[in-house]
Structures are given as C-alpha cells and as structure tokens.
Amino acid sequence: MAPKSLRNLIFSGESAYLSSLSIDCVIFGFHDNQLKVLLLKVKNAKEWSLPGGFILPDEDVDEAAKRVLSERTGLSKIFLQQFRVFGRPDRTDPGFHRQFLKKEGLILKDDHWLLKRFVTIGYYALVEYSFVNPAPDSFSEWCGWKDVNNIPDLMMDHREILESALHTLQLHLNYHPIGYNLLPEKFTMPQLQKLYETILSKKLDRRNFQRKIISYKILKRLKEVKTGGAHKAPYLYRFDLKNYRKALKNGLHGGW
Amino acid sequence: MAPKSLRNLIFSGESAYLSSLSIDCVIFGFHDNQLKVLLLKVKNAKEWSLPGGFILPDEDVDEAAKRVLSERTGLSKIFLQQFRVFGRPDRTDPGFHRQFLKKEGLILKDDHWLLKRFVTIGYYALVEYSFVNPAPDSFSEWCGWKDVNNIPDLMMDHREILESALHTLQLHLNYHPIGYNLLPEKFTMPQLQKLYETILSKKLDRRNFQRKIISYKILKRLKEVKTGGAHKAPYLYRFDLKNYRKALKNGLHGGW
DNA sequence: ACAAAAGTGTTACTTTTACACCCATGA
C-alpha cells in the first residue's frame, strides 16, 4: 500500500498545483575534492531522478524551487539559480509513472494529471555539502549524493537537465559566487583550485591559479593553517564577501 | 464588438492552450545604427506589450515561441533563445485585462482563465530588420519597432523582461551569433562596431575593435565597398560562418 | 632523508591599450 503522502499527492495534486508545470533541481555539493549532485532513487524502478516538485497556485516559482530544495536538504538559505526550461512535449513518459505507481498499488486513469505533459523549469543550487541532510520524497526510496563523474541512469530527460546545469555552472563561474557557496567557510587554495578544475574539467597550473585568484582580491588569507594533512600545511582562506560581490558584478575576467 | 479572433481566443483558449503558462518574446532588430525592439500597442490602453502567446497542448515550447515570432514578423527562420522564466505570482494584473476587454465589449468572469496567474517563459529573438513585416495580434492595434533607448510604457512586467533580455544579450555576445543574426548579409566594420557598442552600451576604440574582430578570423572582407556615404567608402564584410561557429563554441575571449 | 604537497619567483610571450597618421569623399 502506497504511503499516505504519495496518495495525497497523486489524488489531490491536480487542484493543489499549477498544471503542466514542474520544477527540477540540480543540487551541487563539493566533498572529497569532488563535485557531487543530490539524486533520488525512484521507487520500483532502476532509474534515479533529480529532486523536483510542483508549484502552488499562488507561489513564486523561485519560492517553489526553494521549498523543494529545503525539503530535500533541510537547508533554508540556498544559492539558487534558474537556468533553463525543458519544454519538449515528449519529455515526459506516461508509461514510466504509470508502471511505477502500479507497483505501489495505485492505478491511474488515462487522463490523470501526472500522466500529462509537463514543462519543467530547471534550477541549479549550490550548497555546502556538510550541512545537508538528504531526505527522499514520496516517489523515492533513497536520497543522497552522487559523484558528478559517476551518475547512474536517470529517468526521463534528467540526464540532459544535469548536463545543462553543469554547462551553465561553467558559464557562471566568473559571474556568480560559486566557490563561496560550494566550499566551507574556511578552505585551502588547493581545494578552491580543485573545485575550478572539476567545474571546468580542465587542469590548471597551481602557481598561475593562485596568483590570478589572489589578484582579484576576493580572498582573505587567515593566520591558521590546515593541519592533519600528510604534507606541508596549506593556509586557510575565506572569501572577502564585499570585494567578491563587487568583483563578480563585472565578472572575474578570467580566461581559465 | 470585438473581432472574432479575439473572442475565439478569450472563450476557447482555456482548453486550447496549456494553462498558467505563456511565452513572451523580445525581438531585436538593428536599423539606422540603432538596436530596435518589436512592440505591440495594446488596444484600449496606453501601455504597450511584448509579442507573446500561449503553448498548444502538444507543442514544443521552443516551437510555440517560433510560432509567435513568425506570426508577428512573417519570418520562419529566426534565431531564438530562451533566457528566463518570470514566475512571480503577482506579475499578472487581472484588472488590466478585464478593463481592456471590457472596452472591447467582453465581460470576463472572475475565474476566467485569462485572469489567472501566468508563469511566462522569456525568449529573445534576433532578426534582420529589413525582412520583417510587423503584424499586430488580436490584443493589439499596432505592431512595430521601437528604439531600445526609447521604450514606451509597457504592460505588467514587460519592462523587466526587456531589460533582462538586454542583459542576456550582453552575456551572450561572445557565445552566440548575435552579429550574424542582426546584421544584413553584407555590412561594414563601423556597423558591426556600432552594434557591439549598442549592446554593451559602451564606446569602443575603432582601431582596436577592428583588430580584435579581425583576429578572430570570423569575417571575410569583400572586394566591394559601401557607396553612397558622405565619406570614405568602407569595406563590406560578411561572416565566415564556418569559422564563426567554431570560434563561438569556445567563446570569443573578449574583454570588450 | 625522502617523497609529496604547498609556498614563492622569474622570464618570455601574448594581448590590450592608447595613441598618430594617412586616405577618400561630398559639401
């Protein structure tokens, strides 16, 4: 028997939400020097999915995305960026949902709202990995991080959405506080470099990277040092938010 | 008495289109060395509006935008780029539409679909000015070009949409064939420069601009020359499409 | 004492900037 929350959504969602519109979020985190994405394991299927949801009749679309985000991560302050609408009529697969819900004991009529065509608004979010408490939604049996270089099969066009988000991340690197939102408050230069390398999927020269980042004057070097590593202890930095914001306005003229 | 096309839209639109979703297009053209936007004069109101429309139940969203575009301009091949969703619940003003339609002799019920909240998908389009045959839609009494520096009062949040499109245009300048789509096939260097200056709202050095553009190798200089001007005849250029496309893929590393 | 990570410095090369000069054209 399907849980009540799922039945509720299925049978009263039509009036509760704007029809034909959904939201999908690509939530990025950074951990172990790797870029991670928060994914959900769909119940009764081998596919995974992006965190998503619907929009309340009087809800700001950005607000709806925030709601989805906070339901999956437990976080309230989240860097969120709309990046593209996916509107092909065949992007939704009625068979998929019908199959999945049948196994939950829920039979949908042909004209059920969930089986209709959905236009989805893609958001990407940047969160600090260690603050996140992943929580599955009622379609899913599990929620957690996956390495961006090791993504399982995703349902529908979620793979395309993810790729598109990654591409957007590259373009936004010089214009949005991406480092700030993905890294912990204090971090080392090699960490920041690794983040840039991962997003750009490109090796960067250690020394030139450092010099360039420093030249932007968006970092404050702390007295402290990262201990515990097996080698020379790197300095810790934190973002100088005031300068960072100012610099991002015109873009960090970076040919990376 | 309202024309039939308008009555049709008003009274059968609910079932004919996806609900709560619309499309708004910012159509750019370039003429007289100025950037122009195609606007519609709303009937019975002082405000103007962006060309817009709705999405058919089984229509690709991009396709719907193309349809709107071609209805307003008469063009079929159009450079079209989705750029943002506008989803604040209060962005639509039920009073506005009710007033306007009342003057057309159409009384709408409180729960009429047109008075509901709409999420709109913003597109910008680039067209070759001289090919366009502006045609008003059933909400409008006139359709035509307005200088981007001299925009009249726009309805709802259309001003914000336009500004956002302009900003996107700036960001896309190095990544999309903006010059190619806005200029006629043959054009002069000063024309291209003026286009860049307008989009960036910034003066550029004539000589450095020329050198930089040339260095991209995306232009072919023709033997011909633009005659009729009051001064030295400038060379004509055309884009070398093959190289242009290739160069845009990695972006024209331009600090303009 | 050594391997590996991290800090710092130098030099050649490319790109950007800020200019000056000459040419063609219509009034």
Place this chain on the structure above:
DNA sequence: TCATGGGTGTAAAAGTAACACTTTTGT
C-alpha cells in the same frame, strides 16, 4: 579645401603561460 569618417601602424603596459626552486610534513 576642409571636415569627417574610414583604413592602417606602433610602442608601452598589462596580463598569461611556462617554467624552477625552496619549505614543510609524515613516514
């Protein structure tokens, strides 16, 4: 012939790329 727009050149400054060397740390 002159004012104006347009083509071309050059030198200084800034930024980028490609390097080597030293310091620190755990084993």
